[in-house]
Amino acid sequence: MRAYFDRRYTISASHRLHTDALSADENRATYGKCNNPHGHGHNYVLEVLVAGAVDAETGMVVNMAALDDVVRRCVVDRFDHANLNLDPLFVNRVPTTENLCRVVFTLLKDALPAGKLERVRVEETENNFFECDSE
């Protein structure tokens, strides 16, 4: 019997949406205020959904403390209070929340037991959020 467990984390980070593949005018037209050279920041809300059988001994889909440890080690410590553009994963990848969502999914999928990670949801502001369920 498959059950789902969803856990929420927050990270505050800055970014600038800009790509060298476009001209300065095209960058401004595409990204608007998000192209501001000095960047800006968000309080991102990260939701990690894991799935699996409920363990007969613990009654858990996943040990929450173990999940917290993985998320903190792989994601929160890496991105919280950081400039996303300076992270090696975003050197050749614009730190849109679409891309952040997929990067977080991949980092967690590799660190969690196989088949556990179901979905990553990243809320950039209260008016938009992104979900990723595959690499």
Added chain:
Amino acid sequence: MIYLTRRTTFSASHYYWNPAWSEQQNAQVFGRCANRNGHGHNYTLEVTLAGEPDPVTGFVVNLTWLKDVMEREVLAAWDHRHLNLEAPEFAAAMPTTENMAIAAWKRLEPAITAAGGAQLSRVRVYETPEIFAEFRGEA
């Protein structure tokens, strides 16, 4: 696949009334919502698109564009309106949250499909923070 969701709010009034029924039957089924003077809600509209991030921009779609589509196709017709009296899709159909989710899908889908790329995946309408209905385009 990445699922991108944009949220916006609008305010509208409505009432529930089936003209084929007696006043008593309407009151019994719809309760306070059958008050013919209408009542209103602060609705939240959530629109989810599915697609792959563009390799150059990193966007599935530009959120400003999606916001404009939502305002043009849905909010222009429903925001600060009486849904029974002013929205053509509810001249005959009941403006329930379920029907609003379906109607919002029908309003949004042509513009999103015409733009190419991302596809409409889900429309969710919250009537209050506690109640929402969603439509995924399924028959």
